[in-house]
Amino acid sequence: MHGGAPGFLRLALSAPVVRRALKYAIVVGAILVTINHGEALIHRQVGAGRLIQMGLTVLVPYIVSTLSSVEAMRSRQ
Numbered sequence: 001m002h003g004g005a006p007g008f009l010r011l012a013l014s015a016p017v018v019r020r021a022l023k024y025a026i027v028v029g030a031i032l033v034t035i036n037h038g039e040a041l042i043h044r045q046v047g048a049g050r051l052i053q054m055g056l057t058v059l060v061p062y063i064v065s066t067l068s069s070v071e072a073m074r075s076r077q
Contacts, residue, residue, distance in 0.1 A: 011070045021065040029058030 011017060033041075033054050040046055046054075 007074075008070055011073050012066050017066055017069045017073075020069055021062045024065040025058050025062035028061035032057045032061070 036057060037046070037050060037054055040050055
């Protein structure tokens with residue numbers, strides 16, 4: 001990887017990357033939350049622990065999209 005952490009962070013926090021990652025996090029995250037926690041949502045069995053799990057479930061596609069976008073941008077440079 002060229003550019004190091006500062007270059008990575010600059011790209012990862014750029015508006016286009018953040019917007020793209022948020023879109024994927026919302027769509028893919030919602031699907032994963034439904035698959036993994038749908039039964040608990042239906043039965044209103046959502047405590048603090050499950051909310052943390054759901055947040056992490058949404059965070060995963062955000063991170064994957066960000067990493068993928070940054071690497072694609074770096075490979076073009």
